[in-house]
Amino acid sequence: MKAFVWTLGVLLFLLGIGYCKGGQFKIKKVTQRRYPRATDGKEEAKKCSYTFLVPEQKITGPICVNTKGQDGGTIKDMITRMDLENLKDVLSRQKREIDVLQLVVDVDGNIVNEVKLLRKESRNMNSRVTQLYMQLLHEIIRKRDNSLEVSHLENKILNVTTEMLKMATRYRELEVKYASLTDLVNNQSVMITLLEEQCLRIFSRQDTHVSPPLVQVVPQHIPNSPQYTPGLLGGNEIQRDPGYPRDVIPPPDLATAPTKSPFKIPAVTFINEGPFKDCQQAKEAGHSASGIYMIKPENSNGLMQLWCENSLDPGGWTVIQKRTDGSVNFFRNWENYKKGFGNIDGEYWLGLDNIYKLSNQDNYKLMIELEDWSDKKVYAEYSSFRLESESEFYRLRLGTYQGNAGDSMMWHNGKQFTTLDRDKDMYTGNCAHFHKGGWWYNACAHSNLNGVWYRGGHYRSKHQDGIFWAEYRGGSYSLRAVQMMIKPID
Secondary structure, eight states: OHHHHHHHHHHHHHHHHHHHTTSOOOOOOOOSSOOOOOOSOHHHHHSOOOOOOOOOOOOOSOOOOOOSSTTHHHHHHHHHHHHHHHHHHHHHHHHHHHHHHHHHHHHHHHHHHHHHHHHHHHHHHHHHHHHHHHHHHHHHHHHHHHHHHHHHHHHHHHHHHHHHHHHHHHHHHHHHHHHHHHHHHHHHHHHHHHHHHHHHHHHHTTOSSOOOOOOOSSOTTOOOOTTOOTTTTOSOOOOOOTTSOOSOOOOHHHHSSOOOOSSOOOOOOBOOSOOBSSHHHHHHTTOOSOEEEEEOOTTOSSOEEEEEEOSSTTOOEEEEEEESSSOSOOOOOHHHHHHOEEOTTSSEEOOHHHHHHHHTSSOEEEEEEEEOTTSOEEEEEEEEEEEOOGGGTSOEEEOOEEESSOOOSGGGTTOOOBBTTBOOSSSSSOHHHHHTSOBOOSSSOSBOTTSBOOSSSBOOOSSOOBSOBTTBBBTTBOOSEEEEEEEEOO
C-alpha cells in the first residue's frame, strides 16, 4: 500500500510539472542507466530539466495515468504489459512455491507418520529390550546356580572317586586274603575228603548207606483240627522204585489192588484256543474254567500243555507240580525231571526247562497247597519264584514267605536241583537216593514234595522218603495231596 501511494504521488507531481511548462511534458522511461546532461546547445539550456531517481518498486495496486497527453496510450499499454508480466511472474513463482509447499506438506505428513511408526517401534523395541534384559539376567543367575551345582557335583565326584580308590585298595587286600583262605579251605577240603573216605570205609562195614540227618518227626505248630486222626486209615501204600528194593511190605488187602485217587476227579476241560503265555493271560482272555491249556512262553519257541487252576480265588494259577494218588513214579533221573513227566489231568511234573522258561518271562510268585489225610488244607506262599538256567542246575530263587503251613521251603532257597544221577546237594551222600525223588536238596530236606506217596499219613521208613512238609505234620507224615502253582505278581 505504501508503494502504491508513493507511485501515485510521483505521477501526480510529474503531471503538475507538465502543466506548468505549457503542456509539453515528456515522460522518460526510468531505467537503471543515468543519461548524461547536455553540455552544449543554447535551446536546451533555456529549458528546465529535472531528473528524479525513483527506486524500482513492486506495483501492488492500481496505477492512474493521464491519457490525454501525446504518449498516454503508449504509457498505459506499457504499464499494463509490465503489470501482466509481473503478475505472471508472481503467479508462476507462487505456483512453484505452492507446489514446493504441497510437496513439503506431503513429505512432512509422511515424515510424521514415519515418526509415529518409529516411536511405536521404539516403544516396542524398548519393551523387547527390557524383556531380553530380564531374560539375560535370569539366564546369568541360572548359569551361576548351575555353575555352583556343577562345582558341587564335581566335589561329589571327587569324593566318590576317592572312595572308589579306597574300595579298590580294600578289594585288592580282600582278594589277597581270599586267595589265602581259598588255599586254606582247599587244604581243609582235601583233609575232610580223606577223613570222609576213612569214615565211609569204617561205617561201610556196618551199613551200606549213610543216612542223612532226619527232620523233626512232629512239628511244633501242628494246626488244631478236630478231624485230625492219624493212622486211622490203616496200612501204608508206597510208590515203589523198581531198581531199589524196600523192606516195607504192603498189607495183604492192598497188595493186588491198584492205587486209587482219594479225590473225585471232574471231567477234564480242554481249551483249544491259544496259545497263551501263561494261565493268567488265558483267564484275562475270558477262560475261567480249570483245565488243560496250550501255553507258549514269550522266550520259547515250543508249545506245552499244562493244567490251569481257576478254582482258587482269584484264579490264573499255572500248575507246575501235582500229587494226588501215587499213580506216577517220581523217582526219576535228570533227563526226566528236565523235560517233565506224568499225566496233565492227574499227577505230573511240568519239567525244569519249562518251569525255567515260564518263571523268567515275568515276575512270578509261588503257592504250595498241602492237604493231609484229615481233609485239612494249608498253604505256603512265596512273594517271588524263579529258576536259574540249566548251567546253574536250575537253582531255586524264592521270596518272602506267608501262609499257615509253616516255612519248610526257605531252607532249600538258593540250592541246585538234585536227582539220583546228578548230585548237586550239600550233603556228602546223594539226598535223592535217600528221599526217593528229585528236589532242591540242601543237606538234605525240610520238604520233599516229589517223594514217595504213602497212604494213611504216618509211615514207617528209615530215610523219611515220603511227601512231607517238615513244618506241617513233620517228616514222618506223608501228605495226601500237593499242588505247586505259580502266577504273575500283581
